[in-house]
Amino acid sequence: MTALRLADKETAMNDKLKPLREQIDAIDAQILDLLNRRAQVAQEVGHVKAETNAPVFRPEREAQVLRGVADRNPGPMGNAEMQTIFREIMSACRSLEKRVTVAFLGPAGTYSEQAVYQQFGTAVDVMACASIDEVFRATEAGTADFGVVPVENSTEGAIGRTLDLLLNTPLTISGEVAIAVRHSLLTGSGTMDGVTAICAHAQALAQCQIWLNNNYPEIERRAVSSNAEAARMARDDHSVAAIAGERAGVRYSLGTVKANIQDDPHNRTRFAVIGTLRTGPSGIDRTSMALAAPHKAGSVYRLLGSLAQNGVSMTRFESRPARNGNWEYYFYVDVEGHIENPAVAKALEELQGNAAFFKVLGSYPVSLT
Numbered sequence: 001m002t003a004l005r006l007a008d009k010e011t012a013m014n015d016k017l018k019p020l021r022e023q024i025d026a027i028d029a030q031i032l033d034l035l036n037r038r039a040q041v042a043q044e045v046g047h048v049k050a051e052t053n054a055p056v057f058r059p060e061r062e063a064q065v066l067r068g069v070a071d072r073n074p075g076p077m078g079n080a081e082m083q084t085i086f087r088e089i090m091s092a093c094r095s096l097e098k099r100v101t102v103a104f105l106g107p108a109g110t111y112s113e114q115a116v117y118q119q120f121g122t123a124v125d126v127m128a129c130a131s132i133d134e135v136f137r138a139t140e141a142g143t144a145d146f147g148v149v150p151v152e153n154s155t156e157g158a159i160g161r162t163l164d165l166l167l168n169t170p171l172t173i174s175g176e177v178a179i180a181v182r183h184s185l186l187t188g189s190g191t192m193d194g195v196t197a198i199c200a201h202a203q204a205l206a207q208c209q210i211w212l213n214n215n216y217p218e219i220e221r222r223a224v225s226s227n228a229e230a231a232r233m234a235r236d237d238h239s240v241a242a243i244a245g246e247r248a249g250v251r252y253s254l255g256t257v258k259a260n261i262q263d264d265p266h267n268r269t270r271f272a273v274i275g276t277l278r279t280g281p282s283g284i285d286r287t288s289m290a291l292a293a294p295h296k297a298g299s300v301y302r303l304l305g306s307l308a309q310n311g312v313s314m315t316r317f318e319s320r321p322a323r324n325g326n327w328e329y330y331f332y333v334d335v336e337g338h339i340e341n342p343a344v345a346k347a348l349e350e351l352q353g354n355a356a357f358f359k360v361l362g363s364y365p366v367s368l369t
């Protein structure tokens, strides 16, 4: 009797589902058709660009498309989900024009890899490099079209090696991408049974310090070369737990003991996309520069005065020792606006006149996230 009633209920449900699924099938057919029409137009764009050898990847255009999607989105689908879908659509269309190769700080499964996909979508060829230096080298040599390198973390501060290398590279910053850093405690079994060491990159251990002190104060913490390496170790050795992103957990088939264990819930890392491409204005842009002040009283004040006088807002100011033993510093400054914006151009020209060293690192669209 009960079984019968259940079967009746299922039939009734299927009767209701059938027309709805037919609607979905019809919409999918339209989406399929529209996507291929879009792809054909992108192919035409590719041919036009090929005539003049113009760059295929246009971060300013992609940023405008994605911002437009969020602006026009009536819902119920959320803006972030809609942007993820459109990023993939553009990635697939772009790969019909030309597939780009992107170098990043490996191994696979790191936040750097996540940043690559967040910026370029998944229709790209990725090249995992062993160090930040190697990402620069591969991009400078043209082995990769672009490189993605970490610039700063919201809790741990600047990534010094990236700042040092930006100073001398012929490459520019063509784009930026910010990602939320969410650390999970991962093991082969999904439990802490038999675990004698918690492994992660030193920065991740630092970012989860309070949580670890509160929950596993007695377990040894061991710094390793990357979180992805820790995840690989946890897969091969069940006495090891790893702190890494969920992406690494999936890659190495690990179970989650606890997700989101970072002490700062707003922990974010900003990455720079480096390449030879000078990105055009997108409407909401940032310009990064490196400079040194002459050894004179008030020189930093004068330098920054050029920004204020031209109404240009500074969003970041970072100093780094020049490493010549003279207590001299390089300053890394980010301002709102593109270098083609007249106020920004004027401010930078004045600034350059007052600086002992000056280099524009790049103008690029502000990260969507």
Ligand SMILES: O=C(O)C(=O)C[C@]1(C(=O)O)C=C[C@@H](O)C=C1
Pocket: 042, 045, 046, 056, 057, 058, 059, 061, 062, 065, 089, 090, 091, 093, 094, 097
């Ligand atoms: O508008 C272009 O230049 C295109 O190549 C098209 C397109 C897109 O699919 O919308 C693809 C790649 C570019 O990075 C930007 C946008």
